Amino acid sequence: MLFQPGNKSELSDYWIEEFNLKFSESYPESPNLYNPIHPIPEDPVYELNSLCKQAVTIHSNFPVSALLIINKGSIHGVNVEVEAWSLGLCAERVAISRALAAGINQFERMHVAAPKSEFCSPCGACRQVLNEMMPKSMIYLHHDNRSVSKHFAEHLLPHGFTSGSLKNR
Numbered sequence: 001m002l003f004q005p006g007n008k009s010e011l012s013d014y015w016i017e018e019f020n021l022k023f024s025e026s027y028p029e030s031p032n033l034y035n036p037i038h039p040i041p042e043d044p045v046y047e048l049n050s051l052c053k054q055a056v057t058i059h060s061n062f063p064v065s066a067l068l069i070i071n072k073g074s075i076h077g078v079n080v081e082v083e084a085w086s087l088g089l090c091a092e093r094v095a096i097s098r099a100l101a102a103g104i105n106q107f108e109r110m111h112v113a114a115p116k117s118e119f120c121s122p123c124g125a126c127r128q129v130l131n132e133m134m135p136k137s138m139i140y141l142h143h144d145n146r147s148v149s150k151h152f153a154e155h156l157l158p159h160g161f162t163s164g165s166l167k168n169r
Helices: 012-018 044-052 091-101 124-133
Strands: 065-070 073-078 109-113 138-142 148-152
Touching: 044 065, 044 073, 044 109, 044 138, 065 091, 073 091, 091 109, 091 124
Parallel strands: 109 138
Antiparallel strands: 065 073, 065 109, 138 148
């Protein structure tokens, strides 16, 4: 951990010594501390299976991973469960949220895997988000028998609601 200019306090010397920290006299050249973009994997299945190890599945032991492919690379997502089940996060929405938070809104395709499921399929909430954010994009669903099904996001939620359905009055 680095202390930044102007942040040194009376206790700074204690913390620096206690935790072997370094004091920085200047800010880093680039404020970009986290880059969510990873290289596009040659083997999406291997990458998806590796990502599943990072899923937080404290109740279900049902990991899900997603690779959102963009023009510059891929953005990873895993499911995150919490005590209040309805507040958990799905891998698909985590990947899309990470992209949007980084200012990326052009999506090419997505790969999704749920290795402990016979048939991998996004939940209703994810289908809605996929339909709104990348309706014409291909979604690759990787199933446990090593088969893959391909679907346009808009086909995963037929007759889904969009804001275009609202009438301006």
